[in-house]
Amino acid sequence: MVGENLKTVMKDLGDGVRLVAVSKYHPVEELQEAYDAGQRIFGESQVKELTAKESVLPKDIEWHFIGHLQTNKVKYIAPFVSLIHAVDTVRLLREIDRQGAKVMRRISCLLQVHVAQEETKFGFTPDELYAMLDEGEWRQMEHVQIAGIMCMATNTDDNEQIRREFHLVRRIFDEVKETYFVGDNGFCELSMGMSHDYLIAMEEGSTLIRVGSKIFGDRDYSQKPGVS
Numbered sequence: 001m002v003g004e005n006l007k008t009v010m011k012d013l014g015d016g017v018r019l020v021a022v023s024k025y026h027p028v029e030e031l032q033e034a035y036d037a038g039q040r041i042f043g044e045s046q047v048k049e050l051t052a053k054e055s056v057l058p059k060d061i062e063w064h065f066i067g068h069l070q071t072n073k074v075k076y077i078a079p080f081v082s083l084i085h086a087v088d089t090v091r092l093l094r095e096i097d098r099q100g101a102k103v104m105r106r107i108s109c110l111l112q113v114h115v116a117q118e119e120t121k122f123g124f125t126p127d128e129l130y131a132m133l134d135e136g137e138w139r140q141m142e143h144v145q146i147a148g149i150m151c152m153a154t155n156t157d158d159n160e161q162i163r164r165e166f167h168l169v170r171r172i173f174d175e176v177k178e179t180y181f182v183g184d185n186g187f188c189e190l191s192m193g194m195s196h197d198y199l200i201a202m203e204e205g206s207t208l209i210r211v212g213s214k215i216f217g218d219r220d221y222s223q224k225p226g227v228s
Contacts, residue, residue: 002030003037005215010038013209014202020064022194022212028053030216035061043085043210047073054080066210068122071095079103085150085191085210086112088122090132093144100143107143110150110191113172115165117154126172133180146181148189148207149173153197162197166204173205 006021013019020043023031031042035058044050045067054063062082069084071092077084078099087093087109100107111132114123124132132138138146151169153162173190181187191208193201198209 002033002216005217006034006037006039009211009214012199012202016207017202018208020066020191020208020210021215022066022210023053023216024049024067024212026212026216028056031057034215041082043212047076050081051076074099075102078105078107081107083147083189084109085208086110086122088112088114088124090135090137093138093141097141097144105143106145108145108147108186110148110189111146113149113151113169115151115153115168117156117161121152123151126168129172129176133176145186147186148191149176150191152194153192153201159197159200163200163204166192166197166201166206170205 009019018041019039020041021034021039022043024043024045031053040060041062041064043064043066044053045065050063050065063080064083064085065077065081066085068086068088069092074095078096084096084107087096093109096107096109111129112123113129114121114125138144149169149172151165153165156162169192170190177187189207190205191210192204192206193209195211195214198206198211201209
């Protein structure tokens with residue numbers, strides 16, 4: 001079932017778009033099934049669960065951390081994580097740089113922009129994002145690669161609102177690229193779109209879509225490893 005679902009989603013992918021299979025709260029057997037069907041990028045949002053899965057699954061998997069990351073948990077994923085999707089404070093960026101130095105890695109990160117109508121979502125407002133980039137502390141961080149922008153759209157059935165939000169974030173991505181990252185080929189990712197809105201996200205320029213339920217079905221919360 002997982003393999004067939006994965007193939008269905010893969011058929012939707014546009015040119016230059018990569019799929020992050022959101023596997024949180026799903027057992028390693030289902031991840032292995034997706035892996036056997038060709039998937040190599042998996043997204044997790046609990047540090048404890050991610051480290052447990054990384055220890056037993058194939059080593060060529062590209063692990064993305066897609067949840068809200070606490071600074072005191074960075075050290076556990078710094079040795080192997082491929083991309084951290086949701087950096088929402090300078091403090092977190094500093095800690096990623098510090099832990100990257102310890103393991104002698106340059107860790108790729110996305111800056112999360114808050115454009116949704118829900119206050120519960122994290123991220124820099126557009127004004128906060130530009131202020132942080134203008135301040136420039138990030139330029140001294142030798143073990144961080146700011147690789148792009150990430151957002152979550154409002155959880156709504158209004159597709160036009162979702163499109164407006166994705167369009168805004170694409171415009172922010174382009175402005176940030178032209179203003180702060182000209183010539184930096186590492187700044188290239190726009191992570192937008194989940195199971196219910198990834199088709200719109202791709203139309204608005206997403207390069208990474210984060211899809212879980214359409215691949216793995218509903219989450220099995222009995223797999224939740226506790227607070228992390």
